[in-house]
Amino acid sequence: xxxxxxxxxxxLAITASGAMAQEVKVGVVLPYxxxxxxxxxxIDRGMxxxxxxxxxxxxxxxxxxxxxxxxxxxxxxAKVAVQELLTQDKVDALxxxxxxxxxxxxxxxxxxxxxxxxxxNAGTAFITNLAPEFVRTSFTMWQSGYTMGVAAAKDLHAKxxxxxxxxxxxxKDSLEAFKTAFEANGGKxxxxxxxxxxxxxxxxxxxxxxxxxxxxxxLYIFVPAGDHATAAAKTYAALGMRAAGIKLIGPGDITQxxxxxxxxxxxxxxxxxxxxxxxxxxxxxxxxVAAWKKAYGADSTPDFMAVGGYDGMAAIxxxxxxxxGKMDGAEAVKSLEGWKFNSPQGPIMIxxxxxxxxxxxxxxEVVLGPDxxxxxxxIGQTDHVKDECKxxxxxxxxxxx
Amino acid sequence: xxxxxxxxxPAVATxxxxxxxxxxxxxxxxxxxxxxPWLAAVGLYFAFPAYLxxxxxxxxxxxxxxxxxxxxxxxxxxxxxxxAFFGTGAYxxxxxxxxxxxxxxxSSLVLAGVAAGVVGLxxxxxxxxTRGLTLLMLTICTMALLEQxxxxxxxxxxxxxxxxxxxxxxxxxxxEFSPLYDNTQYVYALIVLLICFxxxxxxxxSPFGQSLTGIRENLLRMHAVGSPVRRRLVICYTISAALAxxxxxxxxxxxxxxxxxxxxLDRAATVLIVLILGGYGRLYGxxxxxxxxxxxxxxxxxxxxxxxxxxxxxxxxxxxxxxxxGILGLGEALWRRYGGKxxxx
Numbered sequence: 001x002x003x004x005x006x007x008x009x010x011x012l013a014i015t016a017s018g019a020m021a022q023e024v025k026v027g028v029v030l031p032y033x034x035x036x037x038x039x040x041x042x043i044d045r046g047m048x049x050x051x052x053x054x055x056x057x058x059x060x061x062x063x064x065x066x067x068x069x070x071x072x073x074x075x076x077x078a079k080v081a082v083q084e085l086l087t088q089d090k091v092d093a094l095x096x097x098x099x100x101x102x103x104x105x106x107x108x109x110x111x112x113x114x115x116x117x118x119x120x121n122a123g124t125a126f127i128t129n130l131a132p133e134f135v136r137t138s139f140t141m142w143q144s145g146y147t148m149g150v151a152a153a154k155d156l157h158a159k160x161x162x163x164x165x166x167x168x169x170x171x172k173d174s175l176e177a178f179k180t181a182f183e184a185n186g187g188k189x190x191x192x193x194x195x196x197x198x199x200x201x202x203x204x205x206x207x208x209x210x211x212x213x214x215x216x217x218x219l220y221i222f223v224p225a226g227d228h229a230t231a232a233a234k235t236y237a238a239l240g241m242r243a244a245g246i247k248l249i250g251p252g253d254i255t256q257x258x259x260x261x262x263x264x265x266x267x268x269x270x271x272x273x274x275x276x277x278x279x280x281x282x283x284x285x286x287x288x289v290a291a292w293k294k295a296y297g298a299d300s301t302p303d304f305m306a307v308g309g310y311d312g313m314a315a316i317x318x319x320x321x322x323x324x325g326k327m328d329g330a331e332a333v334k335s336l337e338g339w340k341f342n343s344p345q346g347p348i349m350i351x352x353x354x355x356x357x358x359x360x361x362x363x364x365e366v367v368l369g370p371d372x373x374x375x376x377x378x379i380g381q382t383d384h385v386k387d388e389c390k391x392x393x394x395x396x397x398x399x400x401x
Numbered sequence: 402x403x404x405x406x407x408x409x410x411p412a413v414a415t416x417x418x419x420x421x422x423x424x425x426x427x428x429x430x431x432x433x434x435x436x437x438p439w440l441a442a443v444g445l446y447f448a449f450p451a452y453l454x455x456x457x458x459x460x461x462x463x464x465x466x467x468x469x470x471x472x473x474x475x476x477x478x479x480x481x482x483x484x485a486f487f488g489t490g491a492y493x494x495x496x497x498x499x500x501x502x503x504x505x506x507x508s509s510l511v512l513a514g515v516a517a518g519v520v521g522l523x524x525x526x527x528x529x530x531t532r533g534l535t536l537l538m539l540t541i542c543t544m545a546l547l548e549q550x551x552x553x554x555x556x557x558x559x560x561x562x563x564x565x566x567x568x569x570x571x572x573x574x575x576x577e578f579s580p581l582y583d584n585t586q587y588v589y590a591l592i593v594l595l596i597c598f599x600x601x602x603x604x605x606x607s608p609f610g611q612s613l614t615g616i617r618e619n620l621l622r623m624h625a626v627g628s629p630v631r632r633r634l635v636i637c638y639t640i641s642a643a644l645a646x647x648x649x650x651x652x653x654x655x656x657x658x659x660x661x662x663x664x665x666l667d668r669a670a671t672v673l674i675v676l677i678l679g680g681y682g683r684l685y686g687x688x689x690x691x692x693x694x695x696x697x698x699x700x701x702x703x704x705x706x707x708x709x710x711x712x713x714x715x716x717x718x719x720x721x722x723x724x725x726x727g728i729l730g731l732g733e734a735l736w737r738r739y740g741g742k743x744x745x746x
Contacts, residue, residue: 032706069706074662075563076458076652080699083454087581104565105658108580124562167552168561 022325025064026316027085029078029096029106032069039098039305042258043120046302046309047095049291050317058317061325066091070098075105082106086113092327093118093316098305100124100169107131114329116336118315120308124169125389126396128355133329135336135355137315137348138308139275141173141222142389144251147361147382148220148273149181152249155363155380156271158182158217160190164207164232165222167194174222174251177388182220190214201227204235211246212239218247225256230263237266247271255366257303260374263366267374270366275359275385276304276345277376285344304345311343311357315350349384356387428606438688442591446584453583459695460590461652466676466687467594467601468644473673474682475605476637477617479533481669482540483645485524485547486517488664490646492551492558493517495659499564500557506572510593510650517646518639520547525638529631541666548664563660567653578657586655593651597644602684604640613637614682678720680727689728 028047030040044067051063066089068081078097085091086109094110094117097103103122107130110117119127119136128134152158161182165171171194179189191214196202211219219241223232236248252274260267278289278301288310292302302310315336320327322335337352346360363380389397417426445456465487472478490513497503497512528539551558558564571577576585604610615623616630623630653659662668671694679690697716701709724731 033702033710037707067706069702069709071702072662072665072667074665074667075658075660076656076662079656079658080454080458083581083583084451084703087454088451100562101660101662104562105656105660108566108657112579112581130565172555172560 022060023062023064024093024316024320024325024327025066025089025091027082027089027091027094028065028067029070029081029085029094029102030067031071031073031098031102032067034072036070036073036098038258039121040096042303042305043096043098043309043312045292045296046120046306047313049288049295049302049306050310050313052295053287053291054314054317058320061317061320063316070096070102073099073101075099075101078102079105079109082109082113086115091115093319093332095312095316096120097122100127103127103134104130107134110134116316116319116327116329116332118312120312121305123173125173125387129390129397132355133333135315135333135350137311137350137357139304139359140356140387140389141170141251142177142387143275143357143359143385144253144273144361145174145177145222146181146388147385148249148251148363149178149183149187150185151273151363151380151382152178152218152220153182153185153187156218156247156249158187158247160188160216161218161220162191162193162211162214162216163189163220163222164193164195164204164211166196166198166224166228168198170224170253171198171222173389176394178220180392180394181388190216195221195223198224198228201231204232205239208232208235208239208241212241212244215244216246218249221248221250221254223250223254225253226259226262229254229256229259230266233263233266233270242269249273252277252304252362252364255364255376256305257301257376260366260376263374265368267366268368271379272364272366272376273361274304274364275361276307277362277364277378278302279375280345280362280378282344282346284342284346288344302344307343307345311341311345311348314341314343315339351386354387354390356390358384358386361385425606425608425611429603435685438685439595446587446591450582450584453587455699457583457586457590457655459691460587460594461648461655462672462675462691462695463687464590464594464597464651465645465648465672466679466691467598467684468641468648469672469676470681470684470687471601471605471644472638472641473676474686475610475617476613476634478529478634478638478641479537480540481537481666481673482542482544483641483672484664484666484669485540485544486521486642486645487649487652487668487672488544488547488551488661489517489520489642490514490649490651491653491659491663492649493646494650494653495564495567496557498567498569498653501568504568504570506569506578506589506654509654510647513650513653514643514647517649518643520646521642522635522639525635525642529634529638541669544664544666544669548661551661551664559660561661563658563662565658567657567659569654569657578654580657583655590651590655593647597647598684601644605684609633609636617682674717676727678717678727680729683727683729686727686729693728 032040070078097119098121100122110133111131117133121138123141125140165175193207195207249271252272255272257278319332323331336350339350349358361382362378364376367377369375469483493513493516494509524543675690675694679686701712
């Protein structure tokens with residue numbers, strides 16, 4: 001039934017868009033090649049699904065995407081792409097930005113170009129301070145890390161924690177967020193262990209053995225999703241840490257939906273904090289996942305990156321309608337300040353002060369479902385989570401330039 | 402250049418009259434085709450003003466490749482770690498500007514060159530005692546150590562995220578760097594490149610440059626004729642490092658941004674590919690290689706954002722198969738085979 005409905009809406013959209021149609025040009029800057037290609041695909045598809053499911057609402061506007069590869073996460077490539085999109089293609093809005101350096105390097109251009117720029121992934125907290133045109137629909141590392149710090153102390157009743165993290169900005173951010181919240185709620189972080197870099201998967205055994213010897217209640221880890229997370233979960237199982245009474249917890253990056261099945265049985269029991277998982281039980285998400293599986297295959301799944309793209313597209317569509325297609329930068333940003341949307345991840349809002357997303361965080365546990373696949377079960381929920389880095393004014397989050 | 406005037410001296414029997422001396426001196430003379438790249442660069446400014454952001458990136462890449470050419474192409478120092486100096490220069494400019502210590506662009510650039518030159522001198526004194534693969538490994542190590550140091554000094558360097566929105570003062574207090582249009586940056590980078598190029602050109606055609614080529618071609622013989630081999634290599638390496646540092650400083654200034662990628666193995670490898678593609682030890686190889694590689698990459702990626710690497714890979718395979726000496730080497734071979742013969746007959 002719903003499938004037919006979607007097709008009908010799409011058909012209607014095509015016939016209805018005639019003379020009235022007004023084209024909105026969106027420059028999409030994503031790493032289409034290299035290690036980030038999978039992430040770019042998730043975001044691209046998230047945007048597509050939004051347009052498919054809301055074909056009726058976006059009339060009479062049509063969207064033209066100009067896609068540019070941001071290549072390696074060094075910022076320079078993204079900057080040239082943004083420059084050409086603004087000065088040559090004269091886009092009405094910018095979207096994308098998987099890696100924080102890409103958004104950071106482009107910030108002066110975006111401030112000068114005065115066009116709405118929607119960040120769909122990059123999670124370094126202070127980015128939105130760099131240009132007033134930035135609006136973020138993804139997350140900051142603080143939102144999951146801080147909330148997990150609170151939950152570890154209150155819901156999991158942990159008194160002591162050890163943090164093992166991959167030694168780069170998201171890892172350090174996540175560590176600081178967790179530590180700040182955990183210690184404010186009566187816990188104590190007894191050790192922090194830098195566990196290698198993001199480039200290659202290290203052998204986690206020495207790091208985890210050190211953690212095990214310190215007998216904390218929980219081991220909080222931040223490692224990149226995929227191979228790192230899989231190796232970490234396996235090392236945790238191999239060292240018998242669960243039997244030793246140490247819970248493995250972390251932000252939801254480590255249980256990214258597209259990587260979850262690959263983690264195998266070792267992941268069962270892992271507890272994470274995140275704003276989205278594909279198993280979330282709400283009507284919007286059911287519609288989103290169903291449309292996704294129909295379009296890209298039953299075995300494919302959206303993840304939090306895809307939702308960042310979906311919500312970002314929704315934000316752009318809202319700004320287009322609010323400005324009647326003119327997409328003046330300041331007006332578009334203004335229309336999004338305080339904007340509320342019913343997303344697959346639950347209700348979200350753009351904070352009028354910081355232009356960062358405000359959303360629910362879910363405490364998830366990895367379980368083995370009756371279909372012999374891994375699923376994430378929501379065991380706790382925190383509503384309306386803001387970016388605590390800016391709320392508390394920590395480091396560069398405080399410095400508004 | 403003054404040297405260009407020397408053949409006009411009266412023909413008296415001096416050592417300068419020796420055929421070998423005449424060849425050496427004659428090499429300094431500017432040939433007509435040497436103006437072409439510069440005319441093209443000026444032409445780009447007027448013909449495609451919307452591409453100046455990419456053009457600036459190209460000029461920086463040429464300068465970096467030119468610096469590498471001096472060490473690798475002329476002196477035969479096998480290095481895969483030249484980003485160590487690029488990064489040092491970039492961070493010199495970046496740290497000074499970000500922390501509000503010094504934002505004047507030209508003097509910052511000189512400081513970037515000096516800082517990178519010092520790193521080059523110190524590391525060169527140790528590294529250049531080795532040769533071949535050992536040297537290659539050690540250059541990568543130096544770069545990795547510097548990258549890690551920049552990562553660990555996260556509070557000052559911003560780590561992986563880098564230092565954002567650098568304030569760069571206007572050139573001569575007049576010409577401001579606009580973030581959206583790169584006109585000033587382009588002209589500024591072009592002038593810096595021209596000055597550095599003239600320096601390198603004079604250097605490689607001088608007796609010093611000739612001795613570098615000698616060291617590359619036959620080390621034993623250079624030792625035998627009493628040439629101070631190690632000292633020359635260290636000097637060459639230091640100059641090359643300083644130029645790479647200037648390229649890095651220029652990158653930081655024109656992007657108003659610096660991050661760990663300036664120390665990346667990726668960057669060191671790309672500049673090597675650019676140089677080999679264009680033809681190393683040929684001065685203009687850096688120009689041809691950078692334009693061919695980066696322009697192809699840029700425009701292929703615009704048209705096929707997901708599949709552009711295929712086209713680039715194909716080009717590299719073809720070059721490796723049919724043009725071992727790079728594009729300039731191929732051109733020279735063709736000229737000798739067809740054009741040159743006709744001219745001789």
